[in-house]
Amino acid sequence: xxxxxxxxxxxxxxxxxxxxxxxxxxxxxxxxxxxxxxxxxxxxxxxxxxxxxxxxxxxxxxxxxxxxxxxxxxxxxxxxxxxxxxxxxxxxxxxxxxxxxxxxxxxxxxxxxxxxxxxxxxxxxxxxxxxxxxxxxxxxxxxxxxxxxxxxxxxxxxxxxxxxxxxxxxxxxxxxxxxxxxxxxxxxxxxxxxxxxxxxxxxxxxxx
Amino acid sequence: xxxxxxxxxxxxxxxxxxxxxxxxxxxxxxxxxxxxxxxxxxxxxxxxxxxxxxxxxxxxxxxxxxxxxxxxxxxxxxxxxxxxxxxxxxxxxxxxxxxxxxxxxxxxxxxxxxxxxxxxxxxxxxxxxxxxxxxxxxxxxxxxxxxxxxxxxxxxxxxxxxxxxxxxxxxxxxxxxxxxxxxxxxxxxxxxxxxxxxxxxxxxxxxx
DNA sequence: ATATGTTTCAAACGTATGTTTGGGCGGACG
DNA sequence: CGTCCGCCCAAACATACGTTTGAAACATAT
Numbered sequence: 001x002x003x004x005x006x007x008x009x010x011x012x013x014x015x016x017x018x019x020x021x022x023x024x025x026x027x028x029x030x031x032x033x034x035x036x037x038x039x040x041x042x043x044x045x046x047x048x049x050x051x052x053x054x055x056x057x058x059x060x061x062x063x064x065x066x067x068x069x070x071x072x073x074x075x076x077x078x079x080x081x082x083x084x085x086x087x088x089x090x091x092x093x094x095x096x097x098x099x100x101x102x103x104x105x106x107x108x109x110x111x112x113x114x115x116x117x118x119x120x121x122x123x124x125x126x127x128x129x130x131x132x133x134x135x136x137x138x139x140x141x142x143x144x145x146x147x148x149x150x151x152x153x154x155x156x157x158x159x160x161x162x163x164x165x166x167x168x169x170x171x172x173x174x175x176x177x178x179x180x181x182x183x184x185x186x187x188x189x190x191x192x193x194x195x196x197x198x199x200x201x202x203x204x205x206x207x208x
Numbered sequence: 209x210x211x212x213x214x215x216x217x218x219x220x221x222x223x224x225x226x227x228x229x230x231x232x233x234x235x236x237x238x239x240x241x242x243x244x245x246x247x248x249x250x251x252x253x254x255x256x257x258x259x260x261x262x263x264x265x266x267x268x269x270x271x272x273x274x275x276x277x278x279x280x281x282x283x284x285x286x287x288x289x290x291x292x293x294x295x296x297x298x299x300x301x302x303x304x305x306x307x308x309x310x311x312x313x314x315x316x317x318x319x320x321x322x323x324x325x326x327x328x329x330x331x332x333x334x335x336x337x338x339x340x341x342x343x344x345x346x347x348x349x350x351x352x353x354x355x356x357x358x359x360x361x362x363x364x365x366x367x368x369x370x371x372x373x374x375x376x377x378x379x380x381x382x383x384x385x386x387x388x389x390x391x392x393x394x395x396x397x398x399x400x401x402x403x404x405x406x407x408x409x410x411x412x413x414x415x416x
Numbered sequence: 417a418t419a420t421g422t423t424t425c426a427a428a429c430g431t432a433t434g435t436t437t438g439g440g441c442g443g444a445c446g
Numbered sequence: 447c448g449t450c451c452g453c454c455c456a457a458a459c460a461t462a463c464g465t466t467t468g469a470a471a472c473a474t475a476t
Contacts, residue, residue: 023231115377
């Protein structure tokens, strides 16, 4: 339970960066531990396995985000304000940022990991996330539904996931896209700039 | 050069399915060759390496698609018809379908591979595709620009990639999303149904 | 029928991986 | 002081991987 000398944190910090850069299977425990400056056996000692390490990384990201999102949603419901599509999306985006020290770089990293989780190795991670945090996500979806009453529920379901896909993909290939953008348009956009462009796209898509 | 007994095709057919299911790094040559019913050494004999096999798979997909797309674009330009955003997107979707025997299943598989190519192992594949088929893609982008003259070029660049992301993601997780949709809404959508829902979303997003 | 070039095969090679082991260090507590 | 327990370490382990090899099987053409 204890984290006396910070070994656990150092592993998590290093691993999430390396995983985001190269993928899960392509990143070896040796690469992680050597870059983190800890012993190879530390991962298996503290986490049990490589799979468990991956889940721990997602846990560290999702736990604060989901609790905070849950609170904000209940508060929004209690207030009884009329829910607005654009506000809702900004809410989730602000929550995602706020839950991790307002570091856009780290948020992009997280979405990149999500992208990997969705595309790679269909199995354990999807189950893990859905089991653990499915409730909050469903509540948010319900809010969305009441915010776009003119869109039929099933239609909304698909459009939300299309938007999620656009987000995940944009974050995943953020770096290369920004490089292309710079060479083609001579514009050096930040991660926050990209997010700002992403939101209207999603809103436009959901409204059809 | 010859493909006498269909070994090459059998490898390609099997490999593209397995890669799409589990990713590139997670699929071993032994899994491919044993399922394809050919000898392990066949891949290295016919393709040279695992990397070259992956590129060959994309080549087989992209070559017919890009030549046909190129033809249709020049024809469209020659005709001098006014280009329309929705028509353009339908054109590329129809071309993608037409280039592979009108099999939606196979098209979804291809997009899933594209998703993997974008997220996984940043390196060789992106270069390979960009080098080989960048021209056609750029011509299509130029058409898009003239079809949406009210959207600034850089804005359009990002929105196109957001749309690409939505597409790739939708195709990548097509199966699981369809399963969720069936259990939540009791609606058994086909891959074509999903595509039909995807297009308006992208159009709406690009138009903002 | 013989020779030639191509394709297939079983087996092995070298390497990298995730995981396990057993010992050693150091603070906590009786 | 001695014992215990959590943590760290170098080393080894077993396995899976991509690739290579050399010979056998095959087709083709002279």
